[in-house]
Amino acid sequence: MSTAGAIGPRTVTPSTAADRHTPRPTALRGAIHRMTYRRLALCLLTGLVTGVVSWGIVLGIPASASLTVGRVGTYPSPPATAARLALVTARANSPYTEDTEHSSSPEAGGSASLLAAQVQSASPSAGYGRLPEGAEATRPDGIIGRFVVGVLLAVVVALWIALVSIVVRVHLGLRSTSEGSQEASS
Amino acid sequence: MTDHTYHSASSVSEPRSTPGALVTLTESSAMPPYMQEAMRPVLETPRWWWPSVAVLSAIVIAGIGAWAVQVTDGLGVSGYSDKAFWAVYEADLVAFIGVSYGGAVVSAILRLTNATWRAPLTRIAEATALVTLPVGMLFIIPHLGSPWRIWELVWPPYWNLSSPILWDFFAVSTYLLATAVFFYLPLIPDAALARRWLGEHETSIRARVCRQLYTLIGGRWRGTPEQSKLLNGAIGLVAIMIIPMAVSVHSVLSFAFASSSRPGYLETIFPVYFVVAALYSGVALVVIALAACRRLWKLDAFIEPRHFVRLGFVMLAFGAAYLYLTFTEYLVDGYSGTVGNAAWVHQILVGRYWIPFWFYFVAAGVFPIAIMAIRATRTVAGVVTAAALVVVAMWVKRLVIVIPPATEPIVRSPLGSAGLLGGNWGTYHFTWEPVTITLAATAAIPLLLLIVFRFVPILPVAEMEELAMPEEGLR
Structure with a gap:
């Protein structure tokens, strides 16, 4: 049987009744096998580093007065x-x-x-x-709050970088494989 | 006209030479048999298309006009006051963003679980998510009242990081990017196929525009195993990412309510409650979109009754969960007997808001369960009717969530309601402006879908090609 048209991790289509009972890798498992987690981890790590660095720069600028107690955290x-x-x-x-x-x-x-x-x-x-002293720290302007907000911002930046990098990766990959196949055919 | 039978293209076309390829584009390969069906909205202009677009566009323009009136005269013309400070726009924002989740999440779950029956549904579901989300996001603007201040959401020096609204913006914009990527990636092989097919048969101006678009998207696609591996890895990755992202987005949306101290909004159950509501109404919208596309473009051979029944069961599961969460919320708030909570629960169940609440309970609580429980009503018509009721009733339920706590007097005077600080409930009255704006947003969804499917194949041909063989094997 032809295996043309296979998508995802399935590269072989079962052709017999016995083969049908053979567990096939799911898309999720296939994604793991195809080291997408490594790619995801790399993207997220890049985004996190970028986000944390950006956040550090923002915190270091005196003009970031929006984070000072009094403007944001007045009760x-x-x-x-x-x-x-x-x-x-x-x-x-x-x-x-x-x-x-x-x-x-x-x-x-x-x-x-x-x-x-x-x-x-x-x-x-x-x-x-x-609020009590300890609880003040968990507000967005407290020390814990600032850390949490920073991490959340870093996650947002990481997700944006991850999504854009996936699209770029696909297009770069398509270009290289397409040129490779053209060279092979010529 | 091609054969409507949903079967593998490889059984009728020349065998592909490359094992594992999604669709190998060789000079000798014939088009998949359902390519013509998938391209029908692109190639043909039915008689109803232009009138539909004209009517929907007129409604959208009327909504823009109503918004202009509101900008000129203030939020008061939309029924807002100091005793009804949140109302229909917040409900619209939650409801429209909510319905966008169904398409993306359903498609992602079906991909990850490798459900073979998903093939004809995914493109329509993902397109529905893609067009609904920006429409929902736009409700921030009329809700804001002062649209010229919207840029403060995106300009960092003005960020108020303690505001849930800012995090709503971060979350929803990130989710919009993810939805766009999730729509775009599976389109690559289809764009390559469509470009080739258009190149052979169509020479009109719009066909040339489409061909340029398809070249941009799928120009590099050759269908080799390496490319298939690369693309499928990326689709799997985005499918994994989009589910927690969807959950987190609607959780963050609920924080705008749950992080306040107002009775009725201060609910720890709200993040889960909002996520389930979004999935429930989102699946219902997917059912409606599928039924409309099936009817308008005659896709009966691909979108079968079994698809509706299965989505009906998914809808039923979310509906039952939502009903349980509603019961839990009202039981806890009502049973606690605290003044603020008991007051709004009373108003919702038997007071001034009993009609919308019990409408929700019947239309989105009891009716879908009954439809799916009775075998005779478990039909396409039954599921679509239930879905339509669910979408409307869940919008009404969002009004019930937003308006009663906003109109409840939390300042109680010992002098009674006659005093300056008296406990009078505020009242929200609908006016023509918010009604028109809401209708315009509703009309924008089918309008955008009609436009999207003028340029994009309505069926994911490559995916159907892939899944046709296992489907045949099961039959």
């Missing part, structure tokens, strides 16, 4: 807890309060404070409050 402070909001609301609506900051009179700016509190608590990111 609502003080914590917008329900109890505090209830207190603020009650005081703001009380005609007896003497607290000008939270007074309900418009000229004292009480409504503005209330609205600010409402907006703060209605924010999807509200409610974090002040």
Whole structure:
């Protein structure tokens, strides 16, 4: 039987009933046999190195202020807890309060404070409050967070390099084999 | 007209001289028998093609016009307010990007498991993924409100690395590249075949354009064993990469919700929930795309009822998993009894959002299971009907995920709802702008598919050639 048209790892097509029971390599196994993992590892390693180096450069530039504490990692402070909001609301609506900051009179700016509190608590990111020291490190601006973000960026860069290198590799391979076959035929 | 029987080309054409070759292009070799079928959308212009393109283009243009109105007048015209800050565009973003996963992941899984019945499906599935993903990505723009700030997503000095939206951008753009590569690589041998065939038979201007395209893609393809080995290794590699990539992309998309502290969004189950939802609706879209292509280009001989039934079972598995995750989410949130969670669960199950939720439950939960469970309804029509309902119902389910928590008042006043900080639920009303934009995105998918298949063989001829012999052996 002709084996023309075989794709993937199968290079021999079973022709008898006995052969049909012979386990054939799957595409996944074939990919492994064809050292694609080595190629993948090489691509990913290249991307990781490039990503880590790029990340180091970004971290080394003082202009990368987006990673400094204060811009990225500001948390609502003080914590917008329900109890505090209830207190603020009650005081703001009380005609007896003497607290000008939270007074309900418009000229004292009480409504503005209330609205600010409402907006703060209605924010999807509200409610974090002040985190413990250890937990701060895991935020994107903490030391662990920076490392994790760096690794993730490196993975993204690695994937881009891997995908582009696969296409380039295929085209270079096609060109060389095509020229080789032309030379052989001539 | 070629023979519609799905059988190996090698049984009707001259035997190939090179063992292991995908398709050996020699001067004496005849074209595979299904090449003409695969090239029909490229070579022929059916009467319905131009009217379809005109209608779909008009809808897309109307959507662009609606978006221009929104840019001019602000997000308020689309029903957004401070009490409904996320609504239809976020749901559209999740739903459209979600449906793009089905094609690529299904194709990758079928390739890696070496499922021989996959052959006629892969090109359509991969094309569906390729055209749906950019359409979904575009929803970032109307969702953003200020489109002139979109460049801040791609310009590093403006990156906010603590924002899930930025990671969404990284993840989705990487996945788009992977999808494009996954569509491109299997096209190489088909482009070589199509170029040769066009060279012999077609002289029109479009044929010349196609020939240039095919030369660019498959000009170096000779079908030697070395080339087959190289290409198959690359396809296998991308198939391996694309599955975890698809899982991670929709997980990251869910972080935009799950990393907030708002009740209803702060759910640890969301990454898995979103991935399963994406696969569920994605497989359903593949079923619809297959049915449409089969009908429009008369591919009944290749896309058979068994393909629909098998995809129906895949859809059923994802649907059951999604139903279970929905039950788990609502049970845990409702049973915990915390004020914020209990409120939105109540609103979804029996409150103001009960209609969309129970529509999802019936259309995407119960109905597909019933269709696949009953042998009499396990037909092409039954599976396609179920798939159409699943796509619509899963979009509605995304609305149920996005809108109730966004409209829930998380500030509760001791003075009751009459106070300044009262607990009134926000309301989201659909207006014509988001409806038109959503319809335009929906129309863009078949429009792009019609255009893609004007230039690309709709059937993966080389792959069908390869898989025809094992299929015949099984029959």
